Amino acid sequence: MFRLTATCLIATCLLLTACGNETETVVQNPKDTSSPTVDTTANSNETEDTDQVNNPDKSKPSEASSSQTAREENSDTMQNADAESTQAEIPKMYHMNENYFIKPNDDSLEKKVVLLTFDDGPKEEDMINQLIDTLDKHDAKAIFFVNGYRVQNNPDLLKLIHERGQIIGNHAWDHEDLKKMSNADAVRQVESVQDIVKETIGITPQFFRPPFGSGNDALKAVVDKNDMLYMTWSNGSLDWDKSVKDRPDKVIQNVLDQLNPGSNILMHELPWTVEALDELLIKLKEKGYSFVDPRSIELKVR
Numbered sequence: 001m002f003r004l005t006a007t008c009l010i011a012t013c014l015l016l017t018a019c020g021n022e023t024e025t026v027v028q029n030p031k032d033t034s035s036p037t038v039d040t041t042a043n044s045n046e047t048e049d050t051d052q053v054n055n056p057d058k059s060k061p062s063e064a065s066s067s068q069t070a071r072e073e074n075s076d077t078m079q080n081a082d083a084e085s086t087q088a089e090i091p092k093m094y095h096m097n098e099n100y101f102i103k104p105n106d107d108s109l110e111k112k113v114v115l116l117t118f119d120d121g122p123k124e125e126d127m128i129n130q131l132i133d134t135l136d137k138h139d140a141k142a143i144f145f146v147n148g149y150r151v152q153n154n155p156d157l158l159k160l161i162h163e164r165g166q167i168i169g170n171h172a173w174d175h176e177d178l179k180k181m182s183n184a185d186a187v188r189q190v191e192s193v194q195d196i197v198k199e200t201i202g203i204t205p206q207f208f209r210p211p212f213g214s215g216n217d218a219l220k221a222v223v224d225k226n227d228m229l230y231m232t233w234s235n236g237s238l239d240w241d242k243s244v245k246d247r248p249d250k251v252i253q254n255v256l257d258q259l260n261p262g263s264n265i266l267m268h269e270l271p272w273t274v275e276a277l278d279e280l281l282i283k284l285k286e287k288g289y290s291f292v293d294p295r296s297i298e299l300k301v302r
Contacts, residue, residue, distance in 0.1 A: 134278045208226075251267070252279055
């Protein structure tokens, strides 16, 4: 009987071992989805993605979203750094004197230069493109002094000027007399433009012109604090005056009548100025003048 019992025990053990092996095989077979013991770890990423889609307001983003955001932020940072680097890489060969004329830093540089500027924009795409087409034709750069409220209404026009290689200046948020404002209001008028230009094209203006050329020492201090060169002009085209409206010939003559080496020429984004610009630049070159790149001007008066 002892032998029979031992035999039964051995048989029982063999049977249990076989059953154990069969159970292990089921657990290791991922294709058998009917088994309640199938490991679902391999699908955890898919579950997280689905959860993110079903709950888009979750405060914690997925790792993929965080990485993408980081890449986008890094890309924006690099683009802004490139823009600022490009703005700074032109050698400073000229400076502005206290009468707003542009002067060479040494005698080896060309004295017969003019600075081209356009105020009160950006207004219209067609006029901007025509002005810049003419500037490109003559290999000239200009400062486009912009008002903040116009940039707010037409950010793409600011981008257009910048992307076509021209220089952006700060002309205050509104076209109002800053000298008549409180210091706090004047500060807001200046710095709000710095902010919106930075947000729109990635760089801040380096030149400031007050509306109507009206300012005071307090305003100049604010401009200096924001690392800009304060300027009005030394040569006015009077293109804004009603006597010059629709008279491109008058725009040209007004500039030529006031022409001197280093003239800082004030113009505006106006149809008759657009029409006058090509002939004006031709006449300036015929008189031996060239067009100073604003980026080559030091940001201090001397």
